[in-house]
Amino acid sequence: MASVLSLIVIVSVSILVTRFATIALVHTGLSEQTAKFQARSVFTGVGYATRESERIVGHPVRRRIIMVLMLLGNIGIVSVLATLVLTFVDHQAGTMAWIKKISVLLGGFTLLWTLSKSKWVDKALSRWINHLLEKYTDIKVRDYAGILHLSGEYEITEMLVEHEHWMAGHRLRSLNLRQEGLNLIGLERENGTYIGLPNGDTLIREGDLLIMYGRESALRSLSERKRGRAATQNRQQAIEENKKAERKEAKAEQETVIDTKS
Template sequence: MWFIVTYFAIVLLVIEIAVVLMRSTGLKYDIARFQVISLLTSTGFTTKESELVLGHPVRRRLGMFLILFGVFSFAVIISSISSILAPDLRISYLAVIPVVLALLLVVLKLPMTQPLLMNKFNLPLERKFEIYELPINDVLLHCEDDAFLDIPVGPKSSLIGHTLDIRLKGDADVNVLFIGRGTETIRKDRLRTRLESGDILYIYGEKEEIDRAFGKELEDKDGMMKDEIKALSWIGRGG
C-alpha cells in the first residue's frame, strides 16, 4: 500500500515540475497543466493547443518524456498491486525519489529561477503548418500595441456616405483589411467605397491609432454591446 502512495506522490511531483517547465517556455498555466496531464495519461491531446507543444523543441522533448513516463507508471502501478505484499519490497529506497522531486520543484518555483528558465526555454515555435491554420493572435498580434478589431458603422456615424480616406492619414498605422456588408466582402475597393449604416470595418494596426481614427465608432460599438446585454438580461427575467 505504501508503495502505491509513494509512487502516486512521484507522479504528482513530476506533473508539477513539468507544468513549471512548460510555463517557462511561454505557455499559459491552464494550457500547460492540461497538456501535461494529457501527455502523461495519453488522453485528450488531440486539441488545437497541441500544436503549441509539437511546434516547440523544448515542449516536444518534455512531451516525449511525459508519454514514456506515463506508460511506465501505468505498468509499475499495475505490477505493484500483485507484489504489494512481497516481503522484500524496499519502500525506504523508493521514498527517496519523491523527496528529491519535491526539492527540485521548490528550486524551480524560486523567483530567481523563473527568469532563467524563461530565457532558456522560451523559444519560437517551429512553423510546420500553414499560416491560415494559425489563430489571429499568432499571425497578427506580435506586440502589445497591435490590435485587430471589427468596427461597425452605426446609424449615427459620420462615416456614412463617405469613403475611409476622410479618416485615414497616409502615415497612420491603421490598415483596413476589408469591409463586411451583409454577405458581401469588399476588399479591392475598400478605401474608395462609400460606407453605409450596418457595414463592418475589419481593422488591423496600432491600438492608439485605431482609437484616434475610429474612437466614435468604438464608443457606439460599446454602447450597442451594452444594449444587447441589457436586452438579453430583460428576456432572461421574463420581461
C-alpha cells in the first residue's frame, strides 16, 4: 500500500511542478496556453516544434526554467516507473489486496483530476506560486492580463496560420478583421522576422504566427476557419455575433453613465 501512496504523491508533485513552470513561463510573456503546452511537453520529454524551441533558447529566463523542468521531468518519470513496478510486482498479494490497491490508485487519481480542474484550486495555487516566485527568484512577476486590462471574454492569444487557412495569401486590409471584433497586434514570420502593429498592406502567409486580440469565441472561430464556401458563412456569423456583443457593451456603458449621473 505504501508504494501506491508513493505513486500518488509523485504524480501530485509532477502536476505541481508543471503548474509552477507554466506560471513562471507566463511571467516571461508567453500566453497561458503556450506556456502550459511547453511545460508539459518538456516535463514528459515529448519535445516541441523547432520554432518553439528557438523562442525558449533565445530567452535566458525561459531557458533556465526549461533546464530545471527537464531535470525534474527525468527524475519524475524514473520515479513513477520504479514505483509502478513496486506496486504491481507482488506475487504474494491476494485478490483482495489487489482490489484494494487498484481502488486506492483510482480514487487518488480521480481526486487529483478533480482538483486539477477546479478553478478555485487553480487560483489559490497560482497566488501561492506567484508569492514564491517573487520572494525566492529574480523572475519579474507581472500580471500581463491586468496590465492589458483583459477581462470577460477578451484575451490575447497566438494563432498559427496553417495550410489552407482562410487568411493565408490575403492582405490584412481585405480581411477586415475589425468587423469580427478582432485586432492583429503583432506578427512573426516563419524566418523569425517580427512585424509590430501590422498595417493594411501586410500580407498574411502560411506559417505566420499572429498575436491576436479579441473575444475568445471570435478568436476560436477565426483559428478554425479554412478556405471554402463554409468560410463565408462562418465569417458572417462571427460578424453578427460581434454586433450583438457591441450592442450589449454599449447598453452596459449607457447604464453606467446613468448610474453615475444619479
